[in-house]
Amino acid sequence: MSIGIMIILKILLAAGFIALGVIFFCVFFDQAILTRRGTIYRVQTNAKKIVLTFDDGPSPQWTPLILDELKKANIKATFFMIGHHVKKYPHLAKRVAEEGHTIGNHGYAHSVILYYTSAEIEEEIKYTEYVIHQITGQTTQYYRPPKAWMSKGIKKKIKSMGYQVILWSLNSKDWVTFNHQYMVNHILSRVKSGDILLFHDSGSVLTTEGGDRLQTVAAIPLLAQGLRMRGFEFVSIEELLSEKNKNNSVFTKTY
């Protein structure tokens, strides 16, 4: 075997290991755990209240189906939208707002902001806010960074702009789950009072558009029933955050 072929085989093998590593990381680990400090990812409360959040939309394929299920189950959720998608699908962003859900800011182009300058962060977030406000009339107070990657300085910058950084405490892993019953069982066995749950209404492992959210759509009625049977109430992010003020309790600090 020539040296050239050997090198190509070694590169392919290394690429394979890296791909497996990425898949393993995505399925079994939640990177948001690393960046939780100084953010809101759960509210310490005895009230059995939880919030459903949906990221990366709106999507013409999935957002309408998810909105239909939420309406049937009488659940108000929070949608962390990508500014570019809001501009592309304004009627869907409007529908989310008209049906009483909260809209949060997920940046304009779903760029990881870890190495952004202060001015770039300001532009990314403020322009997304402008687009969301122009189209839906809602002013967003909540920001969720793509992939949850943030430094301490970035968190400080975002807070100085008047935003609350909202992450999550329970990850549905819906972009790598191919069985909605598995997703439902995963959530039902782990959910706690004050949890913020992460779902997606758009995208796949590699893209923020399209993907297959059928499992997410199918999970909503089962979660609505299963969680209510366990005494949980679905509330808006605003209501969950007011629990914190009401009880004068603190956010969970350790993890």
Ligand SMILES: [Zn+2]
């Ligand atoms: Zn995202």
